[in-house]
Amino acid sequence: MGNSLTHTVSSACEWLISQQKPDGHWVGPVGSNASMEAEWCLALWFLGLDDHPLRPRLGNALLQTQRDDGSWGIYLGAGNGDINATVEAYAALRSLGYPEDHPALHKASTWIAQKGGLRNIRVFTRYWLALIGEWPWEKTPNLPPEIIWFPNKFVFSIYNFAQWARATLVPLAVISARRPS
Numbered sequence: 001m002g003n004s005l006t007h008t009v010s011s012a013c014e015w016l017i018s019q020q021k022p023d024g025h026w027v028g029p030v031g032s033n034a035s036m037e038a039e040w041c042l043a044l045w046f047l048g049l050d051d052h053p054l055r056p057r058l059g060n061a062l063l064q065t066q067r068d069d070g071s072w073g074i075y076l077g078a079g080n081g082d083i084n085a086t087v088e089a090y091a092a093l094r095s096l097g098y099p100e101d102h103p104a105l106h107k108a109s110t111w112i113a114q115k116g117g118l119r120n121i122r123v124f125t126r127y128w129l130a131l132i133g134e135w136p137w138e139k140t141p142n143l144p145p146e147i148i149w150f151p152n153k154f155v156f157s158i159y160n161f162a163q164w165a166r167a168t169l170v171p172l173a174v175i176s177a178r179r180p181s
Helices: 002-019 034-046 054-065 083-095 103-114 123-131 145-149 163-178
Strands: none
Touching: 034 054, 034 083, 034 123, 054 083, 083 103, 083 123, 123 163, 145 163
16 A cells, blocks of 8 residues: 555656646646636626626636536536526626527526525625625625634634635625625
């Protein structure tokens, strides 16, 4: 077992080194899901950059990754569709001007309804919909920005969260307080 593990780790290291660029970085595809493209598209629209040249490309990427059942998965190749990724992709395509009766949107709408509709979406998806005026702020959890002042020993101190979570919580707290639309 030890030799096998050592060989595997050694092989992996050799492969990584062979892929490294002369200045020390690596290049490779970033795998994500439809939510990433959809949220990027929605953010550009919300910021008034609805004519940004990336938006149509993001829309095309969304259309290409829609599953046969009308949903989008939480990751490419996922066994099942995801209500949040599907709702966000639907909203992004609508923000691009695709009509409700477009075949992709019709299939997505049907799938969303079959999964119980918007009552089953996560908090982050609710925030995105509230930002574009499609979800009432009153039904979006309030996250006060004052959380940044909670002491480290406090259960809900942002410093008890991973760095990536803090980078999400603080902007959400500001958005929650400002409630722009």
